[in-house]
Amino acid sequence: MKHAIRALIAAPFLLAGAAQAMPCDGIDLSLREAVQEVLVSAETPRISGWARYLNETFYTEVSCKLSHGMNAEDVLRLRGEPEVLLDLIMGTYMTRNQSDALMLMLSAMKDGSGEKS
Amino acid sequence: MDQTDICTLESLRRAKTDFHNKLCRASIDSDPLLLQKLRSENVFVLSEFFFLLSAFDLIAHPNKLEAYILSHNRQLNDLIASDERRKLMGLEVPRLKRGVFSMIQVHKAKANLLSATPGLDQADIQRLTIMLFSPETGRRVIECLEAAGFLTRVATPYYSKIVQSHGTIEKFFAEYLAQVRNDVPQGGTPKPEVQT
Numbered sequence: 281m282k283h284a285i286r287a288l289i290a291a292p293f294l295l296a297g298a299a300q301a302m303p304c305d306g307i308d309l310s311l312r313e314a315v316q317e318v319l320v321s322a323e324t325p326r327i328s329g330w331a332r333y334l335n336e337t338f339y340t341e342v343s344c345k346l347s348h349g350m351n352a353e354d355v356l357r358l359r360g361e362p363e364v365l366l367d368l369i370m371g372t373y374m375t376r377n378q379s380d381a382l383m384l385m386l387s388a389m390k391d392g393s394g395e396k397s
Numbered sequence: 398m399d400q401t402d403i404c405t406l407e408s409l410r411r412a413k414t415d416f417h418n419k420l421c422r423a424s425i426d427s428d429p430l431l432l433q434k435l436r437s438e439n440v441f442v443l444s445e446f447f448f449l450l451s452a453f454d455l456i457a458h459p460n461k462l463e464a465y466i467l468s469h470n471r472q473l474n475d476l477i478a479s480d481e482r483r484k485l486m487g488l489e490v491p492r493l494k495r496g497v498f499s500m501i502q503v504h505k506a507k508a509n510l511l512s513a514t515p516g517l518d519q520a521d522i523q524r525l526t527i528m529l530f531s532p533e534t535g536r537r538v539i540e541c542l543e544a545a546g547f548l549t550r551v552a553t554p555y556y557s558k559i560v561q562s563h564g565t566i567e568k569f570f571a572e573y574l575a576q577v578r579n580d581v582p583q584g585g586t587p588k589p590e591v592q593t
Contacts, residue, residue: 348537349530349531349533349534349537350533350534350537354533361491363489363491364489364491364492364495367489367491367492367531368531368533376486376487377487378438378442378528378529378530380485380486381486381528381529382442382445382529384472384528385446385449385469385525385526385528385529386449387468387472388465388468388469388472389449389450389453389455389465390453391464391465391468392453392455392461392462392463392464392465392466392468393453393454393455393461393464393465394461394464395453
């Protein structure tokens with residue numbers, strides 16, 4: 281259920297994002313097929329149903345965006361974990377503020393060096 | 398208009414632009430796509446990671462590295478347990494779990510520092526930067542810095558890749574910080590820190 285809700289939340293971002301696509305180095309058909317396979321084979325019926333509903337243009341757009349950080353092999357490793365793929369897809373459309381994560385990293389390194397954080 | 402604020406903002410922006418310009422000029426490959434990637438925010442963030450590793454001398458001391466990794470694990474477990482904090486940071490549980498080190502992985506990371514080619518395994522870097530970006534994005538940023546000649550990845554017989562920095566990105570990052578420190582106008586009245 282949680283995954284299905286996430287999928288439904290992700291869909292509008294994906295569709296809106298299609299209008300402001302980043303330039304793509306070229307269509308990676310194997311990557312596109314891998315994205316489709318991971319989502320269509322999701323155990324949660326609402327994710328797999330939603331994935332079947334989307335057309336080729338959508339998958340081309342998503343694989344174009346993912347190609348800046350992943351290849352087909354990377355995507356296929358997420359078979360059985362479609363929610364991780366959805367997280368990554370959303371990440372390509374929304375730039376996350378990394379400052380809080382950088383502060384945590386600095387604090388962990390301070391701990392490692394023996395300095396008080 | 399507070400001129401000090403504007404000057405401070407200009408200093409920050411100028412120093413960051415200069416940092417990326419230096420990376421592009423020092424790159425051994427001038428492919429436009431690579432140079433574009435060198436100007437990305439993820440490159441800046443990974444450079445900060447390498448700078449801090451060097452500044453805290455974590456690669457030279459296995460015990461320090463272990464303490465860092467254990468602190469990193471605690472942070473991830475805290476976030477996994479805290480729904481609210483995790484959502485504020487825009488992170489998901491499956492991703493955070495991919496960043497947690499097992500005790501065997503902690504020992505391997507320490508052992509890598511004592512090998513003939515000391516350094517962090519690429520997979521360990523991907524775990525340590527899991528809050529910053531996905532492992533796949535982390536690998537691409539590492540590959541980008543390697544293509545530019547700033548890092549070397551050494552394949553080991555154990556199917557791991559030890560990442561060794563040549564020190565350039567750390568140097569440029571230190572220069573970026575020094576530039577910010579020197580350029581920011583002195584004498585402004587510091588405002589109280591805002592608690593959020």
